[in-house]
Amino acid sequence: MxxxxxxxxxxxxxxxxxxxxxxxxxxxxxxxxxxxxxxxxxxxxxxxxxxxxxxxxxxxxxxxxxxxxxxxxxxxxxxxxxxxxxxxxxxxxxxxxxxxxxxxxxxxxxxxxxxxxxxxxxxxxxxxxxxxxxxxxxxxxxxxxxxxxxxxxxxxxxxxSTIDFPVREITQEEKDQWKSINTNFHDNLIRKCGKIAPSPDAMVDSLIGDYLVLEDLIVAYREEFPELHKEISEMVAANLSILKTNAFFSKEDPAELVMDLLKKNRANVSSLRQKISMQNSEKFSIGFVSKWIAECKMDFILS
Incomplete structure (x- = not known):
């Protein structure tokens, strides 16, 4: 060796x-x-x-x-x-x-x-x-x-070796079904994306797709690579905590805050000892952002 x-x-x-x-x-x-x-x-x-x-x-x-x-x-x-x-x-x-x-x-x-x-x-x-x-x-x-x-x-x-779970294309039917089941999360996306993006409707649609892809990846990694799943989850959760703490001391544009979080997620996921594909890495990075925006964990960016 x-x-x-x-x-x-x-x-x-x-x-x-x-x-x-x-x-x-x-x-x-x-x-x-x-x-x-x-x-x-x-x-x-x-x-x-x-x-x-x-x-x-x-x-x-x-x-x-x-x-x-x-x-x-x-x-x-x-x-x-x-x-x-x-x-x-x-x-x-x-x-x-x-x-x-x-x-x-x-x-x-x-x-x-x-x-x-x-x-x-x-x-x-x-x-x-x-x-x-x-x-x-x-x-x-x-x-x-x-x-x-x-x-x-x-x-x-x-x-x-590089881990690469296939990422499927999310259909509009699946997105519409998610909206009907998760009305509170959907309302959160609409409200927050209105503050973040110049084209909020397109962002909402994109983030719903990212949310659903993340759910697929979480299941796959948790079953096949539980320690890696735990490591990724802890890394990105720490990024959100850091961003929330920083927001107490400085007021930034919501779009810049979200972009900063996305960059931190990308940097951490790409630094893992176990390599994962660029596609999986990106879907984890943006997927957790979409999950947090939908599930009320980023209200501080609008205050």
């Missing part, structure tokens, strides 16, 4: 990359990803039906060898202690699965001392190991993505 590919990562990107590798390796029936909100508390990120607990760690690539070894050893020690401390919660997650190895995945194993340290930790950990550990067959191990040569290349292709 090219070092530049991994050097450009941070801890979150490394974790996402490792998850892709392991999902490819094990398949959906034999692999479980612990939700992000709980990972740090329990000291594990993933587990597999072959009895492996996984943790990921991305040490600072620029640190010295001595500092590197200290950091990795601390990570191993701290997370093994979390297994003991959180025995009951982890047992519920594992649901009877017996664990035979705990594996730390790092970008590269830079010292044989870390292998020796894992051997020593295996012996000391087994003296106080929680009930879900196989005390007769258990190892603490450290590996890099090189342990999965085929899977790592497939994972990189997934990361570097």
């Amino acid at each position: 090219s070092s530049s590919f991994k050097d450009a990562m941070d801890g979150t990107a490394w974790e996402d990359y490792c998850e892709k590798i392991l999902r490819i390796h094990y398949g959906v029936r034999s692999f479980t990803s612990v939700p992000h909100a709980d990972r740090g508390d329990h000291g594990l990120e993933f587990f597999a039906n072959d009895g492996t607990l996984f943790q990921c760690y991305f040490p600072d690539p620029s640190c010295s060898m001595e500092d590197y070894k200290l950091r990795v050893k601390k990570k191993i020690n701290d997370d093994l202690n979390k297994l003991i401390k959180n025995e009951s919660g982890i047992s519920l997650l594992l649901d009877g699965l017996v664990i035979t190895q705990w594996l730390l995945l790092i970008p590269s194993v830079r010292s044989k001392d870390l292998i020796s340290y894992c051997n020593a930790k295996t012996k000391s950990f087994l003296k106080k190991a929680p009930s879900f550990i196989n005390k007769n067959n258990f190892k603490v191990r450290i590996e890099s993505d090189d342990a999965y040569p085929l899977e790592k290349h497939k994972a990189r292709i997934l990361i570097e």
